[in-house]
Amino acid sequence: xxxxxxxxxxxxxxxxxxxxxxxxxxxxxxxxxxxxxxxxxxxxxxxxxxxxxxxxxxx
Amino acid sequence: xxxxxxxxxxxxxxxxxxxxxxxxxxxxxxxxxxxxxxxxxxxxxxxxxxxxxxxxxxxxxxxxxxxxxxxxxxxxxxxxxxxxxxxxxxxxxxxxxxxxxxxxxxxxxxxxxxxxxxxxxxxxxxxxxxxxxxxxxxxxxxxxxxxxxxxxxxxxxxxxxxxxxxxxxxxxxxxxxxxxxxxxxxxxxxxxxxxxxxxxxxxxxxxxxxxxxxxxxxxxxxxxxxxxxxxxxxxxxxxxxxxxxxxxxxxxxxxxxxxxxxxxxxxxxxxxxxxxxxxxxxxxxxxxxxxxxxxxxxxxxxxxxxxxxxxxxxxxxxxxxxxxxxxxxxxxxxxxxxxxxxxxxxxxxxxxxxxxxxxxxxxxxxxxxxxxxxxxxxxxxxxxxxxxxxxxxxxxxxxxxxxxxxxxxxxxxxxxxxxxxxxxxxxxxxxxxxxxxxxxxxxxxxxxxxxxxxxxxxxxxx
Amino acid sequence: xxxxxxxxxxxxxxxxxxxxxxxxxxxxxxxxxxxxxxxxxxxxxxxxxxxxxxxxxxxxxxxxxxxxxxxxxxxxxxxxxxxxxxxxxxxxxxxxxxxxxxxxxxxxxxxxxxxxxxxxxxxxxxxxxxxxxxxxxxxxxxxxxxxxxxxxxxxxxxxxxxxxxxxxxxxxxxxxxxxxxxxxxxxxxxxxxxxxxxxxxxxxxxxxxxxxxxxxxxxxxxxxxxxxxxxxxxxxxxxxxxxxxxxxxxxxxxxxxxxxxxxxxxxxxxxxxxxxxxxxxxxxxxxxxxxxxxxxxxxxxxxxxxxxxxxxxxxxxxxxxxxxxxxxxxxxxxxxxxxxxxxxxxxxxxxxxxxxxxxxxxxxxxxxxxxxxxxxxxxxxxxxxxxxxxxxxxxxxxxxxxxxxxxxxxxxxxxxxxxxxxxxxxxxxxxxxxxxxxxxxxxxxxxxxxxxxxxxxxxxxx
Ligand SMILES: Cc1cc2nc3c(=O)[nH]c(=O)nc-3n(C[C@H](O)[C@H](O)[C@H](O)COP(=O)(O)OP(=O)(O)OC[C@H]3O[C@@H](n4cnc5c(N)ncnc54)[C@H](O)[C@@H]3O)c2cc1C
Ligand SMILES: Cc1cc2nc3c(=O)[nH]c(=O)nc-3n(C[C@H](O)[C@H](O)[C@H](O)COP(=O)(O)OP(=O)(O)OC[C@H]3O[C@@H](n4cnc5c(N)ncnc54)[C@H](O)[C@@H]3O)c2cc1C
Numbered sequence: 001x002x003x004x005x006x007x008x009x010x011x012x013x014x015x016x017x018x019x020x021x022x023x024x025x026x027x028x029x030x031x032x033x034x035x036x037x038x039x040x041x042x043x044x045x046x047x048x049x050x051x052x053x054x055x056x057x058x059x
Numbered sequence: 060x061x062x063x064x065x066x067x068x069x070x071x072x073x074x075x076x077x078x079x080x081x082x083x084x085x086x087x088x089x090x091x092x093x094x095x096x097x098x099x100x101x102x103x104x105x106x107x108x109x110x111x112x113x114x115x116x117x118x119x120x121x122x123x124x125x126x127x128x129x130x131x132x133x134x135x136x137x138x139x140x141x142x143x144x145x146x147x148x149x150x151x152x153x154x155x156x157x158x159x160x161x162x163x164x165x166x167x168x169x170x171x172x173x174x175x176x177x178x179x180x181x182x183x184x185x186x187x188x189x190x191x192x193x194x195x196x197x198x199x200x201x202x203x204x205x206x207x208x209x210x211x212x213x214x215x216x217x218x219x220x221x222x223x224x225x226x227x228x229x230x231x232x233x234x235x236x237x238x239x240x241x242x243x244x245x246x247x248x249x250x251x252x253x254x255x256x257x258x259x260x261x262x263x264x265x266x267x268x269x270x271x272x273x274x275x276x277x278x279x280x281x282x283x284x285x286x287x288x289x290x291x292x293x294x295x296x297x298x299x300x301x302x303x304x305x306x307x308x309x310x311x312x313x314x315x316x317x318x319x320x321x322x323x324x325x326x327x328x329x330x331x332x333x334x335x336x337x338x339x340x341x342x343x344x345x346x347x348x349x350x351x352x353x354x355x356x357x358x359x360x361x362x363x364x365x366x367x368x369x370x371x372x373x374x375x376x377x378x379x380x381x382x383x384x385x386x387x388x389x390x391x392x393x394x395x396x397x398x399x400x401x402x403x404x405x406x407x408x409x410x411x412x413x414x415x416x417x418x419x420x421x422x423x424x425x426x427x428x429x430x431x432x433x434x435x436x437x438x439x440x441x442x443x444x445x446x447x448x449x450x451x452x453x454x455x456x457x458x459x460x461x462x463x464x465x466x467x468x469x470x471x472x473x474x475x476x477x478x479x480x481x482x483x484x485x486x487x488x489x490x491x492x493x494x495x496x497x498x499x500x501x502x503x504x505x506x507x508x509x510x511x512x513x514x515x516x517x518x519x520x521x
Numbered sequence: 522x523x524x525x526x527x528x529x530x531x532x533x534x535x536x537x538x539x540x541x542x543x544x545x546x547x548x549x550x551x552x553x554x555x556x557x558x559x560x561x562x563x564x565x566x567x568x569x570x571x572x573x574x575x576x577x578x579x580x581x582x583x584x585x586x587x588x589x590x591x592x593x594x595x596x597x598x599x600x601x602x603x604x605x606x607x608x609x610x611x612x613x614x615x616x617x618x619x620x621x622x623x624x625x626x627x628x629x630x631x632x633x634x635x636x637x638x639x640x641x642x643x644x645x646x647x648x649x650x651x652x653x654x655x656x657x658x659x660x661x662x663x664x665x666x667x668x669x670x671x672x673x674x675x676x677x678x679x680x681x682x683x684x685x686x687x688x689x690x691x692x693x694x695x696x697x698x699x700x701x702x703x704x705x706x707x708x709x710x711x712x713x714x715x716x717x718x719x720x721x722x723x724x725x726x727x728x729x730x731x732x733x734x735x736x737x738x739x740x741x742x743x744x745x746x747x748x749x750x751x752x753x754x755x756x757x758x759x760x761x762x763x764x765x766x767x768x769x770x771x772x773x774x775x776x777x778x779x780x781x782x783x784x785x786x787x788x789x790x791x792x793x794x795x796x797x798x799x800x801x802x803x804x805x806x807x808x809x810x811x812x813x814x815x816x817x818x819x820x821x822x823x824x825x826x827x828x829x830x831x832x833x834x835x836x837x838x839x840x841x842x843x844x845x846x847x848x849x850x851x852x853x854x855x856x857x858x859x860x861x862x863x864x865x866x867x868x869x870x871x872x873x874x875x876x877x878x879x880x881x882x883x884x885x886x887x888x889x890x891x892x893x894x895x896x897x898x899x900x901x902x903x904x905x906x907x908x909x910x911x912x913x914x915x916x917x918x919x920x921x922x923x924x925x926x927x928x929x930x931x932x933x934x935x936x937x938x939x940x941x942x943x944x945x946x947x948x949x950x951x952x953x954x955x956x957x958x959x960x961x962x963x964x965x966x967x968x969x970x971x972x973x974x975x976x977x978x979x980x981x982x983x
């Protein structure tokens with residue numbers, strides 16, 4: 001599901017990157033819904049609330 | 060699937076919140092009614108956005124003709140016929156009100172002409188010309204809007220002291236006008252009346268005009284209004300209004316002393332008060348408005364509130380956006396409203412428009428920011444257009460290039476800002492805004508150039 | 522790190538391709554020179570984009586004044602002083618040329634005034650007033666642009682037969698003007714000259730005007746020009762131009778018969794030819810231009826070509842975007858140019874602007890498309906503005922809601938299209954465009970409303 005771009009970089013919006021850093025979330029885990037398949041802020045916030053994220057956080 | 064109730068949704072109030080909510084609800088398949096006691100379109104169409112912009116356009120045309128010589132065009136005996144100016148405004152409003160009526164019909168919304176009162180969340184009473192009617196509904200959307208707020212200034216009841224409602228019906232330009240309150244409405248009237256020949260004075264209580272806007276943008280607007288002849292006092296408190304032989308005298312405190320300024324009219328534009336008539340009984344309103352969640356639902360399930368009555372931001376596009384959200388939720392669609400990316404516009408000359416946070420606010424909230432400013436005097440299109448005042452400013456965070464604010468003062472600012480809205484909605488980076496190939500020569504290039512400047516790669520400006 | 526050569530980059534030609542490339546190259550830290558034989562700014566600034574838009578703005582002001590009565594403003598003796606109109610244009614061009622000179626200086630680009638000739642990819646000869654100079658360079662960016670293409674029409678050498686170059690220096694409006702070629706340049710001159718009082722006839726060889734544009738958009742423009750008085754023939758072939766007693770006679774074939782139309786002037790606007798002077802020796806050009814890859818590099822490594830000489834799309838913003846890409850690649854930055862999302866604008870009244878593909882092309886390429894059209898007559902701002910002709914059309918694929926084209930004809934179209942550019946650049950969906958909260962009342966709302974219509978959720982239009 002990860003939004004990996006052509007050059008192996010994660011495609012994520014600046015706001016998504018900011019929230020990911022603030023919330024200590026690994027962007028590679030976040031399913032993208034943004035334009036062109038990139039991760040947007042909402043995806044990161046939704047992911048934070050998701051069971052998968054909580055499980056990853058526990059590990 | 061109504062059945063038990065007359066309607067699945069009733070919308071109370073037919074402004075840009077209410078009529079849009081009603082149309083969207085009907086589109087979602089709900090049996091919908093709209094109650095409006097006055098003219099469809101509400102404040103926005105009848106006493107707000109549209110009539111002001113119609114008058115402002117006449118002012119702009121007048122201004123253009125007066126400086127036509129710059130463009131190589133000569134004209135003599137240039138005069139404004141204020142009767143015709145106001146009549147044009149009335150025609151436009153009438154046409155649009157008719158249009159909304161047609162839209163509601165086309166969408167099969169039942170429109171009740173009358174004053175509505177919510178007896179319960181599911182019961183409404185409508186007082187119409189021919190008597191009182193009761194209707195029942197599953198869900199209720201409250202969109203009763205707002206009315207001019209009149210502060211308790213002694214003498215505010217003198218004839219000639221007016222609000223925006225009356226100012227739009229003046230039919231003439233007063234020789235002199237004192238405007239109490241330098242918000243968006245006050246500023247638009249100031250520009251318009253001054254252009255048409257009134258001597259305008261603005262008295263504002265706050266230390267600066269438009270504290271929520273970017274300071275540099277406001278400075279350009281204020282400077283321009285002053286050059287046009289408008290007198291502006293900030294940090295000034297009005298004590299009273301009294302009648303003189305031929306005019307009204309406004310007494311105010313400024314820099315520790317009492318002063319007086321005279322005006323044929325006094326326009327009080329100190330904000331707008333939520334209109335609770337018809338919904339007091341529901342017990343859901345607080346002093347300033349009705350609290351709602353992000354689904355626009357009040358504390359009563361199935362009862363929504365939208366627009367000026369529910370929102371801290373009193374703007375027509377907010378009311379409409381909230382109306383769509385409420386209607387979709389009434390149809391169980393799980394829609395959300397966020398006020399993160401809401402543009403604001405001022406239709407003066409120069410125009411002002413912005414979205415997101417100001418440079419000062421960005422500095423405070425983010426450690427490290429980048430700012431790019433591109434002045435219209437460096438824009439080929441602005442030069443050809445003959446209007447080079449102002450600039451576009453892009454504010455973003457330095458780390459990720461997140462666009463935090465786009466601030467524009469200058470020609471067509473109110474149209475240009477939408478690109479900033481889309482950029483922020485899509486969480487675009489500075490680079491993406493800068494690399495999008497903007498057509499040449501256009502005013503919108505200034506957004507791209509401002510992004511270049513913020514990246515340290517300004518082509519036509521540093 | 523130059524050393525072996527005088528410069529790291531030399532740019533040949535100082536138009537919007539060349540001067541932008543030079544500035545960007547210098548910003549990337551390269552020692553840069555620019556060679557320009559004529560006036561900085563090239564075609565665009567001296568004989569293209571800017572002078573036309575300056576004249577067009579005067580025409581717009583003239584038109585506004587003539588219909589000022591609609592706005593409640595009266596004026597008499599409205600006349601256009603064509604000397605002043607052209608003088609204003611000259612002033613604006615002069616100011617901007619001076620600005621570019623300043624920008625090049627500020628970025629420490631060495632500017633050579635003279636005709637450059639590439640002896641080899643690394644050696645240039647510059648013929649200046651005071652003699653010939655040789656300079657050496659590591660990399661070369663060719664930006665020699667284009668000049669008007671004069672087709673071999675018998676009689677095209679008659680005095681009074683002009684190209685856009687001479688039309689911009691006329692200093693007056695001919696009584697009648699025959700325009701051969703109904704492309705963007707021809708249309709802009711048609712609107713302008715007709716507005717200022719010329720009797721304009723357009724003769725176009727193709728079956729329709731602007732075949733690359735969306736047909737409905739062109740229909741509105743053509744209809745409007747005809748209403749203004751312009752005569753338009755398509756599918757018409759010019760045979761010859763001859764001199765009559767007082768004017769020029771253009772003979773053309775139309776619907777199987779020969780016709781003649783007279784004009785004081787004949788404007789030939791049938792395209793532009795790449796300008797190979799100075800680079801023939803390199804052996805890299807073909808008949809129509811210099812082939813390049815997506816890094817703007819020619820078949821000779823380290824030699825780049827940009828703008829009208831390299832591009833199928835001859836537009837200033839394309840030249841500038843390509844200039845930036847070439848400069849960055851010269852600095853080993855690995856930059857790419859794509860012509861997928863290039864806006865086009867026509868500065869007539871109504872204005873026309875679009876980005877992406879037309880409805881017809883979309884239908885052909887994608888199985889299933891959605892189209893949303895919002896007419897300005899349903900826009901409150903357009904009504905207040907007094908200009909309700911035209912519409913915004915959004916074309917997208919039905920499956921993913923990918924925006925394929927945005928087509929605008931109407932007020933401020935050339936500014937509004939940039940939001941479409943950004944939307945397509947960011948691969949926004951229809952929903953994202955429709956949900957972005959656009960300010961009310963603005964012309965840009967029409968983009969949002971068109972998106973609503975395409976989604977089947979039109980609020981102010983179905
Ligand atoms: C001078 C002026 C200029 C403005 N310019 C702009 C602008 O340029 N852009 C912008 O975005 N905003 C502008 N605004 C603000 C904008 O008009 C409001 O934000 C907007 O109208 C709010 O919409 P609404 O639907 O919430 O309420 P309203 O437009 O106030 O509509 C409420 C409607 O409900 C009806 N109503 C109330 N109670 C009842 C009842 N019990 N029964 C039946 N009907 C009832 C009223 O008659 C009214 O028609 C301006 C406002 C003013 C005053
Ligand atoms: C009437 C008209 C209106 C137009 N309007 C628009 C518009 O609104 N929008 C738009 O995007 N485009 C418009 N264009 C097109 C636009 O002007 C061109 O696409 C653009 O100028 C191309 O830029 P360029 O840098 O490739 O070449 P040019 O602008 O042609 O510049 C080339 C420069 O190189 C110089 N040069 C050439 N050879 C040599 C040499 N050997 N030595 C030294 N110097 C040399 C020339 O003197 C010239 O200054 C218009 C064109 C015309 C004619």
